[in-house]
Amino acid sequence: MLIVEDDAWMREALEAALHWPESRLEHAASAATGRAVIEALRGGLFPDVALVDMGLPDMHGADVIRLLAACRPATSIVVFTVQEHRDVIVKAIRAGAHGYLLKSATIVEVLDGLLAASRGGAPLTPSVARMVIEALHRPGDPELAAEIERLTTRETEVLTLLGKGVTYAEAAKLLGIALGTVQSHVKVIYEKLQVNSKAEAATIAQRMGLL
């Protein structure tokens, strides 16, 4: 059990709770910063559960989660935060979190959640669960999806067709324009998306949810 939390009071309260006999979880380490997490992992720590606060002073929350998920794939990562906005939640889960507890929860609920996580469950409130499910329904990275707005109408149409593997000639016919024009739009799309091949553009179109 690893605790990642920058607020000293909160961290110590959690540590204390873990030492209650009812907790049934073993406290192994705590970290107040991203750097401390890295050092703990370098030190050979393999926690089965990690409770992580988003909002450390030196590292973005999602990056801490990504780090933990990458270095310790067997660890169940549970987010612990005040944030209950959709984007934050979805970003955390996508980054690799397995559970999401709000700081408004009671200490007992937190312990229950951690125990569930250690047993292969996923502590989620119903409203968070709903957001996760909706994220699954709308495939595509919301970060990337925002990039769509940098494209013009025509460019978006062209990109959508590219995503399906349509050839330039077919796209031109479908849009009622010349082949050269499609090529011209593609040029701009490539610049804006920082790619230089149809295959890359197609995969990005997909991640944007432009199916």
Next chain:
Amino acid sequence: MLIVEDDAWMREALEAALHWPESRLEHAASAATGRAVIEALRGGLFPDVALVDMGLPDMHGADVIRLLAACRPATSIVVFTVQEHRDVIVKAIRAGAHGYLLKSATIVEVLDGLLAASRGGAPLTPSVARMVIEALHRPGDPELAAEIERLTTRETEVLTLLGKGVTYAEAAKLLGIALGTVQSHVKVIYEKLQVNSKAEAATIAQRMGLL
């Protein structure tokens, strides 16, 4: 509230429960088959919640969900089944379900779940929630991922590179083979995946989780 359930006893038990004063849900219609669902929707039914049994006699469970999700986007769809295998669960959620209740649950748990669903929550047991989250972590359609096995080792390597937008020449260098050989592998890949362009292959590689 729409009930979709082919077993008459179960259906009637649910209907009876919905008429309890504590249920706080209004029973609007029931359907025992896929056809009956279609007719109910054609008849102008707009339920706020639908409890659907997978395993109707005339239609696949996932298809019923897809149908409901497509025709009634505002309806919260809750699956109700004995199945608790990962693939079934993930398929149902991906098809558009918002909640997943097991038939081993008590009638009160079911009513609670339906109520939560009607209020914008998502009734999931912790273990089901875990599977949903893991599905989000491993992007890609498990159906398509199975197709990977029809590809040989070399073909999979080539497809993985294609998915990143690597050029044939670069792929050849990376794999230590001739350009012509890459082209040859690509030919077979296209046949097996039923496509004929790099862009299509790349999007499929992505959906397979070959990133």
Next chain:
DNA sequence: CACGTACCCCCATGTTCATGGGTGCCCGGG
């Protein structure tokens, strides 16, 4: 030991892309 199957390897040809060049339209600011 053929024989078929499966995999990996290579070349040559026409088609499609990627990217360099352009033109005309509209609109808001100087």
Next chain:
DNA sequence: CCCGGGCACCCATGAACATGGGGGTACGTG
């Protein structure tokens, strides 16, 4: 008013691709 920037439109050419050929080695079966 006219100038610049953004958008849509078009052409030309070398690079990359799609798909037609053709090999070779291994392995299991009649």
